Structures are given as structure tokens and as C-alpha cells.
Amino acid sequence: MPHAQQATVTVESLLAKATRADIRRDPFPHIVLHNPLSPDLYEALATTMPTAEYIGTRIGKPITSNERYNYMSQHILADGEMAPVWKDFVTRNASPEFYREFLDLFRDDLIAALPDTEVKCGPLGSLRVGRRNHDTFATHDILMDCTAVINSAVSGRPSSYRGPHVDKPYKLFGGLFYMKHPDDDATGGHLELYKYREGAHRFTTSASEYGDNRFDIDPRYVEEVGTIAYDRNVLVMYPINPLALHGVSVRSVTPHERRFVALVGDLQHPLFDLAL
Template sequence: MTQSVPPIRSLLAGVTKDDIRRDPFPHVVIRDALPRDLYDALSASMPTAEYIGTRIGKEITSNERYNYMSEHILQDEAMARVWKDFVTYHASPEFYAEFLDLFQEDLLANLPDAEKQCGPLRELRVGRRNRDGFETHDILMDCTAVINSAVTGRPSAYRGPHVDKPHKLFGGLFYMRQTQDDADGGDLVLYKYREGAHKFTTSASEYGDNRFDIDPKYVEEVTTVPYRSNTLVMYPINPLALHGVSVRSLTPHQRRFVALVGDLQNPLFDLAL
């Protein structure tokens, strides 16, 4: 008998501008973002670090990140139908429109020249990363199943304070913590700049691009969003959107989440400060 697939519901369904928090930068934190039956179906069939690592050719090491992008999921016959439907919607023009309904005013308030650089936000041609290209599309969406592997050897943080790449329009994290995960840490920390000069550093990353990290001495913690199951964090990207991941304790458990992104061809701001 074919197992029924729960209907897909947007992570932003029912989220309004009243939910936006603006300290230290505009973002939403939504608990119980999905109905329980849909969340449980996704959680039960989420790939592991070992599964992803085998398919993308990446060795398993301590507290490393393993990405299974929407195109990987859609082309994998073994992946559950609920995942295929979920990533298809959350990398679609419809989801992009939901993001704009929620955050367009805040995005343009922090990046007033954005539409001069990339064109009217409502008119951008939406494609999917690893399927489409910038020759025919203006923004490439993705909805990626992500695992941070078990922490061995010593406690560690996957990544400290940083701003996401300036060619990304938004970032989203949907946490899928397992019930048995009793590790400490792995929370999302939001920062603001300390007074005075500060400087970003760039370093090579697995994506063949630059990542923009900032020494902790230049920032101070404002708030922490706990790593909890069925919790969405989403925000427009700008130079103020400083965030990082807190240190995780030694643990055999994997840290699981979905990453939501929208890539532009060119950066919207300069972090060479």
C-alpha cells in the first residue's frame, strides 16, 4: 500500500509582519512552523550525514556540514515524496513571493539601493539552484537538507560570527532537532557590532566562494535562538545580519536543519570594511 503524503504547507504560512523582531536585525523565529504530521514525516525520512556524504563524496569528520540540495533530493529515487514536494515548494516563485510579502520593506530599509542593483524585487525571474542559471533567471532559490555531523574529540562551533555572502537575498534555517539529541549548544547566536572599527576576513570555502567572518572581539551577543525542533528562523541578508553557531558539546547526535536561500548573480553590498 502506498503511504499517504501529508499536504505541503509553507513554512511562512500564517507568519505576519507582527512576528518580525528587529533587534539586532530583522528576523522571525517561528515555533511549530509546520503541522505535526508534516513535520514528523519529514523528520522520519531526513537523510543522515553518512547518507549525504556517500552521495556527494565527502568524508565524515567531526562537526562538519553536509548539504543535500534540492536538486540532489529531487533526483534521488530513494528520497521520500514528502521531501521532494517540500523542497519544490520552498524553492519556488510562490515561496519567494511569501518572503517579499513579509520582509520587502525591511530589506529595502537596510539596502535602499537593492532594486537599482538587481531590478524590482517583485519582477525577478525565479529559478532553482543547480537546475537554472543566471542567463535566464535573476534569483536562484534552494531548499537544502543539512546535517552537522557528530562532535568528536573536543567541543566545537561549526561557525562563529559572520554575515552571509552579499549575493544572497535572504537566509532561512528550519531546525529539525531529534528527540534523543541531548547535546548542549548548537544554538543560533545573533550579534551586533561593538563601537569602533571592525574588519571582516575572507577565507576559501567548500563552495568555491568567499565567506565573510568577523573576529568575535568586534561583536557582542544580543540574543540566542535555541536549536529546537520544528522551529524556523528567517531574515533578509544585509551587513547588520551578524550571526553564528554556539559551541556544541561532544555528542554522537547529528544537528539537523533545512537551509533556505536565494542567490543573486551580483552582491548587494560590500563587506570589505
């Protein structure tokens, strides 16, 4: 349950410690950083992170098994009960400075995967950076967000929140900052990385929470090639392209919530097409 934060801690960027040497390129470019935040900042955020019930009550979404509950920066900044450290954190990690840090890391990989990126959206170094649900594409080129996310407790039977998929093609990047609760003894809930199997593959389109398209692929068409463990104070970040296939492993029945922060950068138009 969020509450007023008394102690003052220095708010850091999640990418402050990242270097190009951290980039892994198998099966697609990404970084995995352990302890990107100082212990003091991490604990200040972890002890005041909203629960699924808190978020669900405020956004009007009932609690069901292993569902996703998003508390976006617009909600956090407008919520008088959220700790100030969260307000400072989402502001810093959805800012023009954060975008420049991402670009310093991944620009070459992004262009290599999608050579006509700057034809479609303009020079990456000149994009006007705004915040999602605060600014619009009338005055900005990319809209960032830093969202507190809960996957609710798993009841009934083990399940995966989402299997193999590619993030929406109008997103420039995706990021996941894991904040596993110290009492969470559930198995699973890890990030799985995939590559396409040889031969045909097929994506499905279904309505998401916000009415956009989502691109899921039948597991028969992909091969798992790596796993990044769901843990405390761990950042995964990557530029989005058609090869950036990932999903969440099956999580055991558990009363514990799966906690993380989602980082996104939305563009007005898609950067690539997927054969559906």
C-alpha cells in the first residue's frame, strides 16, 4: 500500500550504469542489468509499490487470477497517496534524458534491424520527447511512459500471463524492471526469449486492454533460446523489431503478486509490419 515517503533518496535513471558493452545480441539486442538502482532507492520504491487491489480500485478493474494491472505515470503523478519517490522516479525514467540514454546505447542496433527507421519517424536524435497521456503527437514525436505493473496472484491452476509475442510495431523500445517481493516463493514468471523456427509462422491479433492490436505467435512456431530470471532490482531493455520475440513463463499457483515497472516509447506510426 503506498504511503508518504519520509526519507529523501536520490532518484536515478535505470540506464545510468548501462554501457554498450552490456548489450547482448542473441537472439536480439537487449541488456540485462542487475542492481541498476542503489539499494536505498530500490527499497524506497519496493516498500511503497502499489498492489493489484490498490491499482484495480483506482482504475476500475476487478481482481482476477494472473491479470495485469497498470498504474501509469499519469496515475502516479496525480495520486496524492503515492510516495514522492515514485513521482520522481517515473518522471526521470520517462524523460528526454532517459530517451537520450536509450539512444546512446541502442541506436546502431535499432538502425541495423530497421534501416528505414529514420525515414519513417525522422532523425532519432531530434525526436521531440513527451510523456504518454500528458502530451500528444501534435507537438511531440515519441511519448514515453514509466508504469508500475502488477500481475495478480495466481489461483486455480498455474498459468502464463502472456506467451510468445512481439511488442506493438509502433513502439520504439520496451523495458522491464523487475521488483520481486522478498517473500515471493512462486516458481516461474521469468522472461523467456525466443527465435523463429524454420518455415512458416503465424501471428494472431486480439484486442488488448487499450483496444490496440497485440501480436502473439503460436508456440509451435518459436524456439526458446534463453531465460532471464524474475528477481529483485533487475532491468531488461531492448529496441523493438520483428525478431524481438519474448514471453512470460508459466507461474505456479501463488498468493504473491508479480511486480515490475514497464518502460515504453510510443511512436505515432508503426516502424515495421508483421504478416498476420
